[in-house]
Amino acid sequence: MSDKLWIFDTTLRDGEQVPGCQLNTKEKIVVAKALEALGVDIIEAGFPISSPGDFNSVVEISKAVSNPIICALSRAVEKDIDVAADALKYAKKGRIHTGIGTSPYHIQYKLRSTPENIIERGVRAVKYAKKYVEDVEFYAEDAGRSELPFLAKIIEEVIKAGATVVNIPDTTGYCLPEQYGAIIRYLKENVSNIDKAIISTHCHNDLGMATANTIAGVQNGARQAELTINGIGERAGNTSMEEVVMAIKCHHDIPVFTNIKTEKIYETSRLISKLMNMPVQPNKAIVGRNAFAHSSGIHQDGVLKHRENYEIIDPKEVGVHESSIVLTARSGRAALKFHLDSLGVELEGDALNEVYEDFLVLADSKRDIGPKDLLSLVGKYMDESSFIELGKVHYKSNGAIEATVELKVGEKAYEATSTGNGPVDAVIKAIESIVNPHIVLEEFLIQAITAGSDDVAKVHMRLMQGDKPYYGFSSNTDIVLASAQAFVDALNKIPVKDKVTID
Numbered sequence: 001m002s003d004k005l006w007i008f009d010t011t012l013r014d015g016e017q018v019p020g021c022q023l024n025t026k027e028k029i030v031v032a033k034a035l036e037a038l039g040v041d042i043i044e045a046g047f048p049i050s051s052p053g054d055f056n057s058v059v060e061i062s063k064a065v066s067n068p069i070i071c072a073l074s075r076a077v078e079k080d081i082d083v084a085a086d087a088l089k090y091a092k093k094g095r096i097h098t099g100i101g102t103s104p105y106h107i108q109y110k111l112r113s114t115p116e117n118i119i120e121r122g123v124r125a126v127k128y129a130k131k132y133v134e135d136v137e138f139y140a141e142d143a144g145r146s147e148l149p150f151l152a153k154i155i156e157e158v159i160k161a162g163a164t165v166v167n168i169p170d171t172t173g174y175c176l177p178e179q180y181g182a183i184i185r186y187l188k189e190n191v192s193n194i195d196k197a198i199i200s201t202h203c204h205n206d207l208g209m210a211t212a213n214t215i216a217g218v219q220n221g222a223r224q225a226e227l228t229i230n231g232i233g234e235r236a237g238n239t240s241m242e243e244v245v246m247a248i249k250c251h252h253d254i255p256v257f258t259n260i261k262t263e264k265i266y267e268t269s270r271l272i273s274k275l276m277n278m279p280v281q282p283n284k285a286i287v288g289r290n291a292f293a294h295s296s297g298i299h300q301d302g303v304l305k306h307r308e309n310y311e312i313i314d315p316k317e318v319g320v321h322e323s324s325i326v327l328t329a330r331s332g333r334a335a336l337k338f339h340l341d342s343l344g345v346e347l348e349g350d351a352l353n354e355v356y357e358d359f360l361v362l363a364d365s366k367r368d369i370g371p372k373d374l375l376s377l378v379g380k381y382m383d384e385s386s387f388i389e390l391g392k393v394h395y396k397s398n399g400a401i402e403a404t405v406e407l408k409v410g411e412k413a414y415e416a417t418s419t420g421n422g423p424v425d426a427v428i429k430a431i432e433s434i435v436n437p438h439i440v441l442e443e444f445l446i447q448a449i450t451a452g453s454d455d456v457a458k459v460h461m462r463l464m465q466g467d468k469p470y471y472g473f474s475s476n477t478d479i480v481l482a483s484a485q486a487f488v489d490a491l492n493k494i495p496v497k498d499k500v501t502i503d
C-alpha cells in the first residue's frame with residue numbers, strides 16, 4: 001500500500017525570491033488559485049515579516065483559497081512568528097514554518113552562535129508558534145551540510161516541542177542523492193520520536209540533483225516534498241514539482257502517491273513562466289517546448305510506429321495536446337510522409353523518395369520546414385488548389401452579428417459574408433460557405449492561457465468528416481480570429497480528395 005506524499009509548493013516564497021520574479025498580490029492570488037486547482041496540499045504563500053506587500057499577499061491568499069494549507073515562513077524570531085500568525089488569521093488551515101541554520105557554517109559564521117544555543121532557539125520558536133497554530137513546521141537550514149548527530153538531536157527536540165513537520169533542506173544543493181537519502185534514513189533510525197512528525201524534503205539544484213535528491217528522500221521515508229513550478233528558486237532553483245510528480249507517477253515502485261491533477265501541469269507551468277517573466281528552457285523535463293518533440297528520423301519513425309518507443313509519458317497526461325514531429329535535416333521518410341499525409345498529400349515509393357531528396361536539400365539550408373515549404377516541394381504531386389490560407393476577418397454586431405472572411409484556396413481568392421448567433425459562429429459559417437467538406441464541428445475549446453483582459457486564448461477544435469477526426473489549433477488575443485485560424489488549420493488537414501470548394 002502506498003502513502004500520500006504531501007505536495008508543498010513554495011513557488012510564491014522560495015521561487016519568488018528570485019530577482020525579477022516578484023509578483024504583486026493580485027498576481028499571487030492568480031497563482032495560488034492555479035496551485036489549488038492543480039491539487040497542491042500546502043501553499044507557502046510568503047515570508048510575512050519581510051515586507052508589507054508580502055504580508056498582505058499572505059492575508060489575501062488565505063482568504064482566496066480554501067483547500068490547501070496556507071503556510072507562512074519565519075525565522076526563529078518571536079517578532080517574525082507574531083507577524084506570520086497575524087498574516088494567517090484568515091487561513092482556513094494555517095501553518096507556521098519556522099527554523100534556524102544547523103550546519104557548522106551557519107552556526108559559526110552566519111548566526112555566530114553555538115550548537116546548544118541553536119537547539120534552544122529552535123525549540124523556543126516552535127513552542128512560540130504553537131501558541132498560534134497547531135500545525136508548525138520546523139526547518140533545519142543547510143541540513144545537507146549539517147553533522148548528523150547534531151541534526152538528529154535538534155529534530156528530536158523540536159518534535160518534542162510540538163513540530164508537526166520537520167523540514168530537512170539541502171539549502172545549498174550540495175548533496176548527492178545517496179547522501180541525501182542517507183540523511184533521511186539516519187533521522188528515521190536515530191530520532192526516537194520521528195513517527196510523530198512528517199519528514200519533508202527541500203532540495204536546491206546547484207548540482208542539478210534537486211529532483212534526484214527529493215526522490216531519494218522520499219524513498220527513505222520523507223512524506224512531504226517542497227517544490228516549485230518549473231523549478232524556479234534561488235540560484236539554480238528549487239526542485240521542480242512537475243519532475244517529482246511525474247517521476248512518482250512513472251515509477252510504481254516508489255511507494256507514494258500525490259493528489260496532483262497532472263493534466264494541469266503544462267498550463268500551470270506556462271502561467272508561472274509568463275507572470276514571473278521566467279522562460280522555461282526548451283529541453284526542460286516535462287514542460288520544456290521540446291519535452292515531447294521528436295526531431296531525428298529514427299526517433300520519429302519509432303514514435304509514429306508506437307509512441308512509447310521514445311516517450312515514457314503520454315503528453316496528454318501533463319496537459320500537452322500531442323507529441324510533435326519536427327521536420328529537420330535529420331528527419332527521415334517516415335516523418336516526411338506523416339506531415340504530407342496530414343496535408344492530404346499521400347505519396348509512396350519513388351514519388352516519396354524524390355520529394356525526400358528535395359526536402360533534405362531544403363532542410364540543410366532552412367531550419368523550420370512548415371506546411372507551405374512542403375506544399376512547394378510536392379507541387380507536382382498534388383492538387384495545389386487545396387491549401388487554404390486565412391486572410392482578413394471582419395465582424396460587426398449592430399443588431400445582427402455578421403462576419404466577412406477572406407480566404408485563399410490555392411491561387412484563388414474568395415470572400416464570403418455570413419451571419420450567426422455570435423461572431424465565432426458567423427466567421428465559421430462564412431468559411432464553410434467557401435470550403436464545405438461536409439464536416440461536423442464536434443469539439444470546440446477556448447482556454448485562457450493566463451488570466452486578465454490582455455490574455456491569449458488557445459483554441460482547440462475537432463472536426464469530424466464521417467468518423468474521421470481532424471484537429472485544429474491556434475492561439476491569439478482575438479478569440480474570433482483564433483477560432484477562425486483553428487478551423488482553417490483543421491480544414492487544411494483534410495485530404496485534398498475529401499475537400500469540397502464551392503465556386
Ligand SMILES: CC(=O)SCCNC(=O)CCNC(=O)[C@H](O)C(C)(C)COP(=O)(O)OP(=O)(O)OC[C@H]1O[C@@H](n2cnc3c(N)ncnc32)[C@H](O)[C@@H]1OP(=O)(O)O
Nearest residue numbers: 014017047049050051075076077099100101110111141171
Ligand atoms: C534559505 C532561505 O531561503 S531563508 C529565507 C530567505 N528569504 C529572505 O531572506 C527574504 C526575506 N528576508 C527579509 O526580508 C529580511 O532579511 C528580514 C526581514 C528577514 C531580516 O532583515 P534584517 O533584520 O534587516 O536582517 P538581515 O537580512 O540583514 O540579516 C538577517 C539576520 O537574521 C539572522 N537570521 C538568519 N536566519 C535566521 C533564523 N532562521 N533564525 C534567526 N535568525 C536568523 C541573521 O543571523 C541576521 O542577523 P544579524 O543581523 O543579527 O546577524
Ligand SMILES: CC(C)C(=O)C(=O)O
Nearest residue numbers: 014139141142169171
Ligand atoms: C527557509 C528554508 C526552508 C529554505 O528555503 C532553505 O533552507 O533552502
Ligand SMILES: [Mn+2]
Nearest residue numbers: 014169171202
Ligand atoms: Mn530554499
